Amino acid sequence: MTVHTATCTAPVNIATLKYWGKRDKSLNLPTNSSISVTLSQDDLRTLTSAAASADFQEDQLWLNGALESLDSPRTKACLADLRALRAAVESADASLPKLSQYHLHIVSENNFPTAAGLASSAAGFAALVSAIASLYELPQDMSELSKIARKGSGSACRSLFGGFVAWEMGALEDGLDSKAVEVAPLAHWPTMKAAILVVSDDKKDTPSTTGMQSTVATSDLFQHRIHEVVPKRFEEMKKAIVNKDFETFGELTMKDSNSFHAVCLDSYPPIFYLNDTSKKIIKLVHKLNELEGHIIAAYTFDAGPNAVIYYDEANEAKVLGTLHKYFAQVQGWDKKDASALNGGVDIDGVDPEIYKGVSKIILTSIGQGPQKSTQSLINEQGLPKN
């Protein structure tokens, strides 16, 4: 049997200007533009192999070792778009195999726990689209492919690029102008680092799609956020990135995280993602910046209690040293020498038990976009190797 395969990796991205609100639910068209930093795939990535064969009986997906449904309208929309692009390629060159007509086997694995609430769906759909686009040898550029990933999971479109990425909301009803673009590549500001504090939480968060719909429908402050606050911040943040101005970048990042959680709280019933540990981390970061006299660390929180703290490598001794002072008992420090972690400062009034609310620390940095990989997860029969 002939099995055509391709394998790609894709990164996680963490928004610094938040996506919250859809103007079209089925196309995942947002109510505002957003900006993110792509994180290193050394620490967080999805690896996806895609295979097509005339011998496959149906489309199948294995995710982290388990067979998963491909029936969701979102996944189907992605596959249909990719097949249509492949069909166009095939119709231009009759010598090509008719992969667009074959069923697909897709095998995908994360190098981090899905449950940690770390934007795994963004990396997942970005890797899915990248792997199939590679298998299909599609000529489209990443911005074009980002429109397909967007249909799978809105923020997935931003994982098609490395470095700093903007998702331009677009204005068209069909979403053809709602796509990711590069603000600056990894090489522009490679010293951007991130410490992720995985915060333990006993409750189930409101799923982000449900939460967004509720905010759009009920928050009185939301319209002001999307029409007045975010458009201005979008331009300011892009400029701060281009200028490598951490101070401005950090302030805007923290303000936008707070603005996003404010409109969640203003929803009816209110939506809460930050817990008491998240709030203690926010206060710690503000006090550290205050002690320094300027912003050297910037927190951001997605639809959950986990903190992502961005900082420039130049301030690593102070930022990581201070975090280590309060979270030394948490796992995740082993990639750093002890000597790299003793530059912290004492912060007044930090709860000495703050570490109990954090289950894991992930030290990472800005990273690259999707990469082709030779590490196929699919064997010659088109089935998962493991």
Add this chain to the structure above:
Amino acid sequence: MTVHTATCTAPVNIATLKYWGKRDKSLNLPTNSSISVTLSQDDLRTLTSAAASADFQEDQLWLNGALESLDSPRTKACLADLRALRAAVESADASLPKLSQYHLHIVSENNFPTAAGLASSAAGFAALVSAIASLYELPQDMSELSKIARKGSGSACRSLFGGFVAWEMGALEDGLDSKAVEVAPLAHWPTMKAAILVVSDDKKDTPSTTGMQSTVATSDLFQHRIHEVVPKRFEEMKKAIVNKDFETFGELTMKDSNSFHAVCLDSYPPIFYLNDTSKKIIKLVHKLNELEGHIIAAYTFDAGPNAVIYYDEANEAKVLGTLHKYFAQVQGWDKKDASALNGGVDIDGVDPEIYKGVSKIILTSIGQGPQKSTQSLINEQGLPKN
């Protein structure tokens, strides 16, 4: 020696449309109008005696048994205004004693712990102004006196009335139109009840004056709240009160509490008053209302984690019964028979340890405005009796 005395009580009020933001700090002029419910003085009140005598050497204040400074500009402003009004009375009738020229002794006691964060300054300034106005036999009505109380503590102006009270923000720079007015008296809707859940908290809250200033200066969403959201809600809430429409009153009350905390969170650095226990109480109330199919209980939170839950007496069995189910171990239920507390419903997903975050429950109801009292706290020498 001749000592002239008068004694008044004044109530606590809890806003249902929140005051947050000053347009003039020294005059306590607000950025938006607000609405409150006055609570019963059986449970929460300040009792204040004021005395004037030619023999007193200085103005003195005893608060809950301790000598306190009268040097704050706010207290001085109140005393100066009251003396000016008394002087006008005296100049119209030469036979009256010249109380405006005498020093004052003021003795004040709360029937509840000041530390509980229960708007004690509102009751305190309302009682101070009422007692001195009574001592001075001032002809001004309560709305006029409310402007003086407002200078002491903004929300104190609303404690000059019983029932449902609006603080009209006014437009004048001198604040002469920024005053409290009655929306409806106690007798209009005497079945309005309140359960106060005093929530334990380890941290010191941002003082409300500091917090307000920060929100006004830094929140991007705040201007929308005061210019668009509150003015509409102000009219709607007054109408709901006039119509005794608990459903609308409750929904607006909850939404406005959330809107206020949202602009706190949108401040920079963010201000947090709700803690994890507060959030659990919010969820419990929403789930109770959901089970009932309509709103029978409405929470509101001031600048701290304490919950005030309003409900109509008609639903007391269900509302108090449900609260009792989850907070039976907390003190404060003794004024109710056990039989009055067994009408509660089971709420899905409530943390069985939620009661651990609450230190006390105060069961109270809507109440009257300031009252003259014969229970003087001052002896014949013009000193505290105790």
